[in-house]
Amino acid sequence: MRTDNDSWDITTSVGSTALFVAAARALEAQKPDPVAVDAYAEVFCRAVGGSWAAALDDPEGESRLRTEDFGTHFVNFQGARTRWFDEFFAAAASDGVRQVVILAAGLDSRAYRLPWPDGTVIYELDQPRVLDFKREVLEARGESPTATRVEVAVDLRDDWPAALRAAGFDPAAPSAFVAEGLMIYLPATAQGQLFAGIDALTAPGSHVGIEEGEPMPAPAFQAAKAAERAAGGDAVFFALVYNEKFADADQWFGAHGWDAARTPLAELLTGLGRTLPPAGSPAASMVNANTLVKAIKK
Template sequence: MTTSGSTSDSPSAPTSESLRPVSRTALSVALVRAYESSRPDPLFDDPYAAAFATAAELPLPAAGPRSGLAKALVAHGVLRTRFYDDRLLAAGADQVVLLAAGLDTRAHRLDWPAGTRVFELDLGPVLAFKEQVLDALGAVPRARRTVLPADLLEPHWPARLVDAGFDPARPSAWLAEGLLVYLAPEEAAALLTAVAALAAPGSRLLLEQGRDVTATPHDPSLAHVTDLWRGGLGPGTRDWLDGHGWATELTTLDRLARRHARPLPGPSTAAFIEAVRRPAD
């Protein structure tokens, strides 16, 4: 575990090729953020996203997506990023946990209130790759940052998080961005159960409302992402949370698109959940 510095899991320099397939999807998300940040009217600015693509020897996006599915996923990713940025800053918690943080740079690019501590959890190789890039840029976090290599499918990560300084007795904010769709239903339920055990009353959890991934159109150019989807809790995500000690609010992608004057490329049933941990009965 390291704080506000770099992390390294091996003496050799990490590369994107050492990442698992699921971890490599973080590069696709970084490309979306790089594309949005290059627009004249971006909904957010990620000054580090392009550097991840360059380090991975991926071409930077010079134009918008072409296929219908690609356009939908980019619009979803852009609006999702802005929504989570806004809600994390509004959560009022000085403990923020980014689950499967990937190449997330919110600790560096958001204007956090003084005293905020951001915990980033993910597999060691992806965090090591991120640290190499950020260190080369001289990036300085705007919050007290703790980078914690951890496998969220293993049972020991909650104890490691507490050992790293997380206080389960105080309210916290949690982000599971684009995570549950890569998990089987039982894995998603186990992960959310572990989060609930660490989340004090008043804590907030941000994640996507699941959907039926079997209905996703096939696009060979995106198979490296969509073939990994396992669905998580699917359309029952919100109901599961409501039945396990959370009070949820749903924000549809359509609503966000109207709010930010970003027309969607087509109809969408996508939505985002903000859940507040209820006091124990």
């Protein structure tokens, strides 16, 4: 159940979704033919331990990530999404962008694992306890970022642009903003503020990458929420998402002076040689609802 000012750590509420996608990235990395390898994803799951570590070790285990009808496709999805955003950042860097803003950074380890050009500054925005967990785990291993990494502990329903500027972000220099795995956890008003905030803070030549989900019809959403509640357990999803959409990101940015393009997740998966879920299945609905949008400010 969400409330306007709710907060969390890495194992609770929306915080645990960062662990869930990290576990999926760790499983993608275990494949003989991964489309993306995030070696830190496994480190985070093992630091938490329990069922999060077990999910990586036991193919027959209880994790939803190990199920054929859901887990296989979710892991494929996260592998493809990770690769898409890795390529997004490589393109921004090769265009000369040296300021990066990761909205809802969660357990994104790109500040540690990508080869950033000299002078790159990466701002990571998320709730304070999520950022604390990531820093503590990586510091304990003696890991160092490959760029200057600046934590901005803030709720993205609040005035995050002010927090970002206070942390040193320069709106006059080109930047790259990403919202990966975020939009569905924000109400439509905060999504609108997010788009406007990005637009207001960006100079020409800036890049934005957004993963967006299409809301479900209201009756189907209510039914899915009720079924999840009835099933019990702590694996929740529908209770955490808002099922709202402010605007299609490509349309919104296109109308605000950006060149925007959308890639449906299904197209991305097919291009990477991954099998799509059977038509009509819940996993197919998940894949078909998802789109990756990239825009460059003119």
